[in-house]
Amino acid sequence: MKPKSKTLAYLGPEGTHTEQACIAYNSSAIRIPFPSIRDAVNSIVTGEAEECMAPIENSLAGSVNETLDVLIFHKNIKIKYELIIPINHYLITKAQVAFNDIKYIYSHPQAIAQCKTFISENLPNAKITATMSTALAVKQMLDTSKNESAAIGTKRSSILNNAVTIGENIQDNKSNSTRFAILSNKDSKSTGDDKTSICFELKSDRPGILYESLGEFASRDINLSKIESRPTGESLGRYMFLIDLLGHRDEPKVQLALSALKKSSSMFRLFGSYPRFKINEDKT
Structure with missing residues (x-):
């Protein structure tokens, strides 16, 4: 049983899917609603809340950019757990x-x-x-x-x-679901069945550079469960890459792969290592 926070920030008001995720994760926590994801995450920085529930990816609409932006630019905010819940509209x-x-x-x-x-x-x-x-x-x-x-x-x-x-259930895909990240000042210890999320921007733009970078994981038998690119916002044609990999940052082979990737990156963020969510796992 994982430790439970006493205060949990989320995108309000009452009745959002994020609040439903809060209840599924920890029904006894004091839920604190905020008008935006950014404000909810900032409550961790100010000490108003211990953890924050934030949507990070939907099975239909893709990544939630506001949450990714917070993770990219808040170096001290980490993913502690993940939670996947069905979304019915x-x-x-x-x-x-x-x-x-x-x-x-x-x-x-x-x-x-x-x-x-x-x-x-x-x-x-x-x-x-x-x-x-x-x-x-x-x-x-x-x-x-x-x-x-x-x-x-x-x-x-x-x-x-x-x-x-x-x-009822007017979503286009009846298996619609959203992956939520429980954010905190620190991530989780290794459980033996973990996921690690990172973001990086490569130093150079030349043929094969991304292939070589991803090869650091393949050569060490580290599986990548998600690869996504998004503009850096600095100039047209410049991109950063977001990756979810299977393994914990404390595992020797993961450490070696991340160390090698850092050397070829102009920007690197470790969003955190956390237990992989299991569909049949009781998260309440």
Whole structure:
């Protein structure tokens, strides 16, 4: 049984998928909602919270850039655990209304992306308004004077706000899931079944340099479970790479591979080593 935090920051308000992940991870923790992922993570730095629950990757929409940005630029924030939960979206309104009467939709961009087929087939003419969270989308929808408005959110947010659910499980893929990172000031000790996340930018741009860098892992029989590139933001054509590898930073072969990679990198970040999530594992 892993240690439990007493205070857990998350993207609020109540009713978000992130809050659901908090409950699944540690139902007894004091949950502290924040208006943005960045603010939630900063609460660890200020000491307001011991840990932070942050979405890092969705099976449909891909990586959550705001969380990655925080990890890249906050050197002292580490991934301590990971958690994967199913994501089900609901179409929520003030009162019972037909789909073709809905003219406005409120939700978080990730939720919109995960329900784009449903929206295009059932609400093709609705105007979409992006919100900071799915729970906030429900509140904003209810605050409008328009009965032809709807929000995409969680079942919990509908219940909390005494709203009406007119569509259930409207996500494009019924196996939709999100991987969450539990962030803290330190990562976890080796368990023998771990994952390590890193980010790096190579010093030079020449043919074969990325192949050679990844070869540091292949030559040591280290499996990579995720490889992603994203712009550095400095100039067009410059990229950093994000990798998840199977193994712990304290393992000798992982240490050797990371040491070799650092030598060819102009920027290197170790996001942390943490136990691999198992679908059948009880995280509550």
